[in-house]
Amino acid sequence: xxxxxxxxxxxxxxxxxxxxxxxxxxxxxxxxxxxxxxxxxxxxxxxxxxxxxxxxxxxxxxxxxxxxxxxxxxxxxxxxxxxxxxxxxxxxxxxxxxxxxxxxxxxxxxxxxxxxxxxxxxxxxxxxxxxxxxxxxxxxxxxxxxxxxxxxxxxxxxxxxxxxxxxxxxxxxxxxxxxxxxxxxxxxxxxxxxxxxxxxxxxxxxxxxxxxxxxxxxxxxxxxxxxxxxxxxxxxxxxxxxxxxxxxxxxxxxxxxxxxxxxxxxxxxxxxxxxxxxxxxxxxxxxxxxxxxxxxxxxxxxxxxxxxxxxxxxxxxxxxxxxxxxxxxxxxxxxxxxxxxxxxxxxxxxxxxxxxxxxxx
Ligand code: APR
Ligand code: ZN
Ligand code: ZN
Numbered sequence: 001x002x003x004x005x006x007x008x009x010x011x012x013x014x015x016x017x018x019x020x021x022x023x024x025x026x027x028x029x030x031x032x033x034x035x036x037x038x039x040x041x042x043x044x045x046x047x048x049x050x051x052x053x054x055x056x057x058x059x060x061x062x063x064x065x066x067x068x069x070x071x072x073x074x075x076x077x078x079x080x081x082x083x084x085x086x087x088x089x090x091x092x093x094x095x096x097x098x099x100x101x102x103x104x105x106x107x108x109x110x111x112x113x114x115x116x117x118x119x120x121x122x123x124x125x126x127x128x129x130x131x132x133x134x135x136x137x138x139x140x141x142x143x144x145x146x147x148x149x150x151x152x153x154x155x156x157x158x159x160x161x162x163x164x165x166x167x168x169x170x171x172x173x174x175x176x177x178x179x180x181x182x183x184x185x186x187x188x189x190x191x192x193x194x195x196x197x198x199x200x201x202x203x204x205x206x207x208x209x210x211x212x213x214x215x216x217x218x219x220x221x222x223x224x225x226x227x228x229x230x231x232x233x234x235x236x237x238x239x240x241x242x243x244x245x246x247x248x249x250x251x252x253x254x255x256x257x258x259x260x261x262x263x264x265x266x267x268x269x270x271x272x273x274x275x276x277x278x279x280x281x282x283x284x285x286x287x288x289x290x291x292x293x294x295x296x297x298x299x300x301x302x303x304x305x306x307x308x309x310x311x312x313x314x315x316x317x318x319x320x321x322x323x324x325x326x327x328x329x330x331x332x333x334x335x336x337x338x339x340x341x342x343x344x345x346x347x348x349x350x351x352x353x354x355x356x357x358x359x360x361x
Contacts (some may be wrong), residue, residue, distance in 0.1 A: 001026060003033075007117075007135030008342045008359075009125065010059040013051035017061060017343050022125060023118045024137045027073035030111065032142045038154035039133040040064035041345040042162050048128050049346070052282075060117060060125040061342065062134030062341045062359070063089065066157035069145060076142040077212045084150035087159050087189065088093055088311040090131045090142025105306045109256045112141045120243075129162075134342060136361055146311045150318045155336060155358040156322060156329045157259045159190075160315050162306075163356070164332055167255065168318065169195025169307015172202050175251040175276040179203035184249040184268050186210045186231075187256035189219040190332060191278055195253040200224035205253075209245055210264075213352055223331060231264070240268040241250045263289070272299040278307075280331050317347060336360045 007022040027033050037063040048059045069083045079085060090110040092099055098106035112130035117139055119125065125132065132138050146156060163334045167190070171177045171190035181198040185192045188211040200223075208227045217228040229239040240249055248270040254261050257279030265275045266289065307314070322329045334354040337345055345357035 005136035036067040038158040061131030063129040063131040064162040065133035071148040085145035091141035168198035171198030174304035177202035192255035
């Protein structure tokens with residue numbers, strides 16, 4: 001049964017988003033229709049709206065989501081109607097070179113649902129990150145659904161679908177933070193804070209939070225940072241060295257995406273330490289480094305894509321830790337809002353007033 005529901009659509013470059021009636025078709029082979037319960041407002045949605053990711057307007061925004069499977073198409077075995085699921089960016093193929101090498105987060109041949117949702121006049125919508133979950137219902141590939149404990153608050157579950165997973169995964173999967181390590185996190189928005197939580201979970205002894213905004217440093221402290229550095233007033237590289245016996249951090253996680261913070265991350269690591277880049281730069285940004293420093297400092301420079309996560313392994317694990325009270329993912333939810341409030345949530349995000357606004361249905 002084709003359904004008409006409400007969704008938040010970005011109509012064109014830099015135009016305000018609008019709540020529109022959208023048409024959601026029946027799930028085809030390998031697909032599922034999910035009744036969305038919560039969807040976080042992420043920077044990537046704003047980038048879509050601004051035309052920074054693609055020109056494929058109109059976009060159906062929202063991609064940090066959890067909900068209940070309503071219907072599945074032929075051949076679906078992963079989930080069934082009634083399952084509570086977190087949505088992920090891509091249904092991996094399991095057969096391409098990236099998948100076979102154990103790095104499915106780079107899968108070349110995703111089996112995401114074909115883009116078949118439309119406006120009522122038949123205009124095709126492009127769902128953000130293959131999800132489109134600022135909508136009462138959305139059509140995805142069944143492989144994008146990961147079943148988790150239905151007792152968890154939907155707002156918390158949804159956040160694991162993107163920013164929180166990216167940050168925790170940067171620490172535990174990409175950075176391989178270990179017991180007793182010193183970690184520096186540069187940029188403490190939602191992603192950086194999640195990296196703090198991940199580092200703490202991994203047993204880091206020192207977690208140094210760096211930001212230019214004291215409010216963000218307070219939040220990072222509440223999330224588990226042991227030290228804070230305001231890099232507007234203090235040189236963060238020197239401060240990190242001072243706090244690590246003059247050496248630098250074992251793992252430095254960059255969660256801003258700017259040349260100056262990439263440079264700080266590069267120089268703030270211990271010899272043979274690891275730099276993890278989670279912040280997404282823009283195409284024109286460049287970083288110039290003396291080759292002798294690149295060679296001489298050893299260690300590794302890694303970028304972290306979706307926290308290098310395996311949704312089927314990591315989502316249920318993190319929900320379990322949250323349910324046990326060993327991490328508090330509820331702390332990432334600043335406010336719950338309605339579908340009509342997304343434009344305002346973008347403004348608040350821009351002002352740095354929120355960690356996450358979450359649309360509830
Ligand atoms: N030095 C230190 N911190 C900075 C700097 C800087 N030069 N510039 C900005 N920041 C801080 C901001 O004050 C803010 O706390 O970086 C943080 C960025 O946080 P958010 O804007 O909330 O972004 P977030 O959702 O955490 O994402 C961070 O990771 O996945 C990527 O695309 C995402 O590039 C983005 C980054
Ligand atoms: Zn693949
Ligand atoms: Zn996101």
